Amino acid sequence: MRRKDLKFIVCIAFIICLSGCATVPRATEVFPYKTITMHNQPYFALLPMCESEGVKWDYDPLSKVILLKKDKADVRLLIGSSSIVSVGGLKKLSGPVDIKNSVIYAPVELMGYIVPPVCKFPEKKTAGSLYLRAIDSVILDAGHGGKDPGAIGRGGVRGKDVVLDMTQRVRNELSRCGLEADVTRSADVFIPLASRPKAANDKKADLFISIHANANRSRWIEGFEVYYLTESVDDDARALAAAENAPLDIEDHDLRGQFLSLKAMLWDLIYTENRKESIELAHFIGRAVSKKMNIKLLGVKGAPFAVLKGARMPAVLVEIGYISNRDGERKLRDPQYRQAMAEAIAGGVMDFKNYCEGASRTNKSD
Ligand SMILES: [Zn+2]
Incomplete structure (x- = not known):
């Protein structure tokens, strides 16, 4: 009981400490x-x-x-x-x-x-990619927030709170590895979907990762998923995208018009360019999490998520678990579990970075 109380206090102190900062600290200060x-x-x-x-x-x-x-x-x-x-x-x-x-x-x-830091013990070196591009900065997006609570578990755990804590933990891990990691929100505030990838575009970030907690009517479903943006999908992915895109109807009603305009053509080009890398980033994160965590990887899939649209860099959406599942909710409530999950996601990002930067060719010394 005392350990549990302590954990709770530490967790709250941690959240207050981080969300209290008006400005996002630089990578080296974290x-x-x-x-x-x-x-x-x-x-x-x-x-x-x-x-x-x-x-x-x-x-x-x-x-x-x-x-x-x-x-x-x-x-x-x-x-x-x-x-x-x-x-x-x-x-x-x-x-x-x-x-x-x-x-x-x-x-x-x-x-x-x-x-x-997760980068201290990298996974086995993958064959260098053809991209040879530097991955120096990442924007992490905590899904939902403010009036939009996201999924809510039977035990009262709210998606928006869990993913806020998760993005901050992932940011800390990536910062410790020398990446410039920023977040779209560091407090419980509502941010329209379209503003999220825009924040990544404005900062010219190399990657955009949106973090969410999933829910399903079928309460026995539990697992982890990584999504990249695509238009043609199966019914489950379409249903999930519809649920995640719901705030779009409230705040971003003009987005649809925008995408029908000439901008859509330009965006199509960018999207096609980053699509292959987005899929690979999704696979790297999926592999790292299923290797480290005792959670089933339900898939690396495509879905038409509005929050990924318009990102001018490789972009993925991570569903860290099902809050609608009793075990899933219990795990996400545990700060130690969230920390382990954050380390796993950060590890996947670092593996992808090594891959993009051709680490196997340049770091032969170790
Ligand atoms: Zn969500």
Whole structure:
């Protein structure tokens, strides 16, 4: 019960901390936890971070040794010492691990040892693509928001809240990998569908990724899907697109006219140009998630999503799970699950980046 309470508080603190920022921080400034100044540098509270990121921890008050484990990371710390033992051997932090008001604090750089950025352990190198284009910036779009709640689970979990938290976690992961990652919304606000890809166009972003949580009348359906834009689709994809495009009827009634105009011809050219890469990006994300997460990949499919229309770069829409499914809702409620899912999506983006940049040709040294 106490762990659950703590998780909840950490999650809320996390959301408040992030959504409170009026401006989106630059890639290099992102540190996802509250910091305080100790020993003349930024420190963060260690255990709340462990709870949020799914890091297993153990503290022996007698020896004052802390053990931290997650995936391939295995780190040992000693209170009062700046030396740590990591997988690579003995490392030195810029300041000692310390206790203040019964809370254990560590210098922010420790984060990199415990929760390495997803790019630190890349998937096996794929054959270099023919594109050889740089992927430096990404716009992440949290679906719905404000008066449009998105899917709502029986337990009260709202799609708009879950995907807001998810996009911020994906942004943090990509920022840690050196990508310039921005979001279309960092608060619970309504944004018309057409403004979302426009934000990506205005910033000349290299990728556009819209994140949603799905729902279905059939409550037993659970799984993960990645969509790219297409016009000819099956009935299920058309039904989903109709549901996702619903806010279009309220706010974007002039969009249809716009697409019937001459602009549509120009857009058609851009769309055809980016279509192949969008499909590949969708497959990279689908592969990364199904490899890391215990969730069924229901497909990488085409659908006529309005939010993807007009994006002048490879663009995909990710449905992270079914909020209408009891298990799906339970998982999406869990910040550790959302963090793991965010890391998986970011990993897929990094795999795609490596692919586009021909990493297998240029990074032969490792
Ligand atoms: Zn949605």
